[in-house]
Structure formats: structure tokens, C-alpha cells
Amino acid sequence: MIEFAWPYLLALLPLPLLVYLLPAKKNASAAALRVPAIVTGNDLSNNAPNKSKLSLVLLTLIWILVVIAASRPQWLGEAVDIPTEGREMMIAVDLSGSMQVEDMELNGGTVNRLQMLKVLLGEFIERRVGDRLGLILFGDDAYMQTPMTFDRKTVAQMLDETVLGLVGKKTAIGDAIALAVKRFESKKESNRVLLLLTDGQNTAGKITPEQALELAVAKGITIYTIGIGADEMLQRSLFGVRRVNPSSELDEETLIKIADQTGGQYFRARDSQSMTQIYELLDKLEPVEQDQQQMRPLKALFYYPMTAALALAFAYLLWLNLGTRLLDRRGAMS
Structure with a gap:
């Protein structure tokens, strides 16, 4: 919507009309208010009423535009949330070779662990309005994929663009925690x-989970750990189909220890449904900041009427100059 910073100046709009209608004293010609010829248009020709009317219209329009510009019109935009300095959440994602195991079901199909993670974690990221999020990827080493930012779309996009094997096939949990501590x-x-x-x-990795845990406790960082992988899956071999535990290498004991000593919680994600429930529980344990501040962006518009007024004034002066020259030529010819 459009509003005026100084709307009281709009009261000046009828001022030229009041001056024009103001009666002059008969016997005080010296003190009488005289209207300049440029306003009446008499400098063009006393026999050209149409020109006088056009002159009056142009000057009126110029005056209106000047007063509107002086009132400082501005466009008031829609309310925009201002991110609050509340929670910082770093997300560390395992990109080791085991994340390619296809033991997860998503939308009626079987996908690997990373594909399931991208979809459900992406939805979780979109809900974290007001939080500063960062993304760490770890394999043989840990590195910062996305620094802390309020731009959730960028974080989700960078997660979606990750590929297996990008940082090696091993798992550096200690390095991932230590890198998060350093960024915090x-x-x-x-x-x-x-x-x-x-x-x-x-x-x-260069740092063990125990060493990284000491750093996290000293810095007051809360860690929520999620162990990913199904309890069993069917595997084909030369001797037929057998049931195996694809999560046999999951170190739940260490993950539980890390969560407990930092005031967090350990979760076990055996399928996409349990992963969704974990994210919903995290939303309750670490609720999004509700006390959002808002602002409405303002865009100044005064230069539009001011530019139009200057353009009309320039055109009017050119028109007067042209009319004066024509009168001078007629007078010379006569």
C-alpha cells in the first residue's frame, strides 16, 4: 500500500486557488497581490484563451506533483519476518560407504539410507524457521558444506546435492563433532x-569421539544422535535368500553416551516412518522460536512525482519560449 510520511503537506494543494481568488484592495494597488503573467498565460497572447487554459492546467498539475513529492509518498510492503538470534543448529551427515545400503522404504519403494535422509531431513530443515542452520558432511574427514545461515533453502539444496563417496568411505564421527564445536x-x-x-x-579421523565429546561438554553443546539402519533385510546369495542385519556395525553405545553427556537424546531410525517421528519429536524438544519480529519494507516514491513535475516544468518553459518567439516574429512582420 502507498502511504505519505508527511501527509499534512497535502493541505497545501488548494493554496494557488486561494491566492487566485483572494480579492485585492481597490485603493492599495502597490500592496495588492498580483498574479504573475506566467500563471495567467497572458505573456502568450491575450487573444488565445485556449492557450491560457492549457497554461493553467499545466501549472496546476505541476503544483500538485510538487506537493505530492514533498509529502514523501512511499510504498509499504508486506510484513517480513526478521530472523531472531535464538538457536544455532548444526547438522552432521554421514556420507560413508554404508549409507548406500538399500534397507529403507520411501513412498512405496526401496531406497538407500542417504536418499531417505535427503527427503525427510530436507522437510525438517524447511520447518526450522528462525534457526541458524549449518551442514557438515563427514566420511574419511569432516568438512563444512554450509556455514551457519538463516537461508534454509540453501542448506536443503546443499544436502540434496551430496553424493556418496564425496568425502571417502570411512566414518569420522569425532572429527564431525569437533568441527561443529569449532564453528559454534x-x-x-x-x-x-x-x-x-x-x-x-x-x-x-584425527580426533576420537571421546575427545570430541569432552570438547562439546566444555562448550555447552547439546548433541542429538540418530542411528540409521534397519534391523534386518533380505540378501540374495548363491545359497538363496537369507536374513542379515545391515546395522551390525552401528555403534549405538557411543552414540548414546554422546547424547546423554551433552543433555541430548539418542534416536534409532529403522525406517522412514521412525525417522519422521524422530524429526517431529526434535521439533518438540528444540521448538522453533515463536517470538518473531516483523518489519514492513519501505520504498521511497517521491522521485516519481518530482521527476514528472520537473519534466512538465521544462516542457512548459520551452512552450512559453516558443510562443514568445512567434509573437515577436508577428510583431516584426507587422
Whole structure:
């Protein structure tokens, strides 16, 4: 919507009309208010009433545009949420080789663990309005895929673009936690949360999970751990079909220890349904900031009427100059 910063200036719109209608004293010609010829249009020709009317219309329009510009019109946009400095949530995703195991069902089909993670974790990220999110990927090493940002779409996009084997086939859980702790250090006053998703045990990295856990406890970081993988799946072999445990290498003991000592919680995601329930529970344990501040962006519009007024004034002066020259030529010819 359009509003005026100084709407009281609009009261000046009828001022030229009042001045024009103001009666002059008969015996005080020196003090009488005289209307300039440029307003009446008499400088063009006393025998050209149409020109006088056009002159009056143009000057009236110029005056209206100037007053509107002086009132500072501005466009008031829709309310926009201002992100609040509340929670920082780092998400660490395992990209080891075991994440390619196809033991998850999603939308009626069988997919690997990473594909299921991309869909359901992406939905979780979209709901975290007001949180600053970051994304860590880890395999042989851990690295920051997306720094802390309020741009949830970018975080979800970077997650969706990840591929298996990008950072190796092993699992550096300790390095992932340590990297998150390092990134959290720049923000002192916030609720710092790490969401760690893995399907294995620590098999790589320079820092052990125990060492990284000490750092996280010292910095007051809450860690929620999620162990991914089904309890059993059918596997074909030369001797037929047999049931196997695809999550035999999942180190639940370490994940539980990490969660308990940091004030978090350990979850077990055996299928897409349980993963969805975990994310819903996380929304309750770490609720999104509700006290959102809003602002309505303002865009100044005064330069539009001011530009139009200047253009009309310039055109009017050219028109007067042309009319004066024509009168001078007629006078010279006569």
C-alpha cells in the first residue's frame, strides 16, 4: 500500500486557488497581490484563451506533483519476518560407504539410507524457521558444506546435492563433532545444538569421539544422535535368500553416551516412518522460536512525482519560449 510520511503537506494543494481568488484592495494597488503573467498565460497572447487554459492546467498539475513529492509518498510492503538470534543448529551427515545400503522404504519403494535422509531431513530443515542452520558432511574427514545461515533453502539444496563417496568411505564421527564445536565458538549467546546422523562407528579421523565429546561438554553443546539402519533385510546369495542385519556395525553405545553427556537424546531410525517421528519429536524438544519480529519494507516514491513535475516544468518553459518567439516574429512582420 502507498502511504505519505508527511501527509499534512497535502493541505497545501488548494493554496494557488486561494491566492487566485483572494480579492485585492481597490485603493492599495502597490500592496495588492498580483498574479504573475506566467500563471495567467497572458505573456502568450491575450487573444488565445485556449492557450491560457492549457497554461493553467499545466501549472496546476505541476503544483500538485510538487506537493505530492514533498509529502514523501512511499510504498509499504508486506510484513517480513526478521530472523531472531535464538538457536544455532548444526547438522552432521554421514556420507560413508554404508549409507548406500538399500534397507529403507520411501513412498512405496526401496531406497538407500542417504536418499531417505535427503527427503525427510530436507522437510525438517524447511520447518526450522528462525534457526541458524549449518551442514557438515563427514566420511574419511569432516568438512563444512554450509556455514551457519538463516537461508534454509540453501542448506536443503546443499544436502540434496551430496553424493556418496564425496568425502571417502570411512566414518569420522569425532572429527564431525569437533568441527561443529569449532564453528559454534564464534557465537557465545545462543542455544547450540548438534544433530548427528550416522549408520556406523568411528573408523577414521584425527580426533576420537571421546575427545570430541569432552570438547562439546566444555562448550555447552547439546548433541542429538540418530542411528540409521534397519534391523534386518533380505540378501540374495548363491545359497538363496537369507536374513542379515545391515546395522551390525552401528555403534549405538557411543552414540548414546554422546547424547546423554551433552543433555541430548539418542534416536534409532529403522525406517522412514521412525525417522519422521524422530524429526517431529526434535521439533518438540528444540521448538522453533515463536517470538518473531516483523518489519514492513519501505520504498521511497517521491522521485516519481518530482521527476514528472520537473519534466512538465521544462516542457512548459520551452512552450512559453516558443510562443514568445512567434509573437515577436508577428510583431516584426507587422
